[in-house]
Amino acid sequence: MFFSKKVISAAVLTGLMVSTAAFAAGEASKQGATVTFKAQLRDAACDVSSTTEGDTVDFGIFTIDKLGAAAADSQIGVTKDFSLVLTNCSKAADPAKVFVYADGQASNYSQKYFANKAAQSLAVQIFYGADAATGTTLIPNQATQLADITKVSEGTNASIPLKANLILTQAADAAKAEVMSVPVTFSVAYN
8 A cells, every 4th residue: 555655646746747847838838928118208399290191102003024124222113202290399499400200110121211021122211302312311210310400489380391212122133022011100309
């Protein structure tokens, strides 16, 4: 009887250890949640909205065969104009240093363009000024100063005209069919 109690106790102990290990292994395969918290603290800021219809800038549909011999990093289609409308600015500033923060996914091809993670052939370039070559490019997830805006009035409305180019991120002969859609959230701050 004494022998059988030891065997039963050993069997129960072994079973308990195996079930504990199995439970721990099962728990190790569970996934956690990642939560991103964001905030900005600025001297002054404005509410920002957009003049684009439905808050979407639509470049349209292009076909690979129509790209011809387009090189990587070249614009396809036409430049699209849109504006950020500023309201409810918190205080006046003259002179002011105005910054636009563009929160969005950077292109895997180039950190100066916006694109969804799956995009391999297309990206969006956003800039302030007459053209991309001489204007100020808004870089993903960075505050970009717009040097020629030097005054902000409290309680008045203002507009910041921006432009967007659709960029081919690889040479046309390497381009792949895809849908590029990337949200960009703009905020404006000044001091």
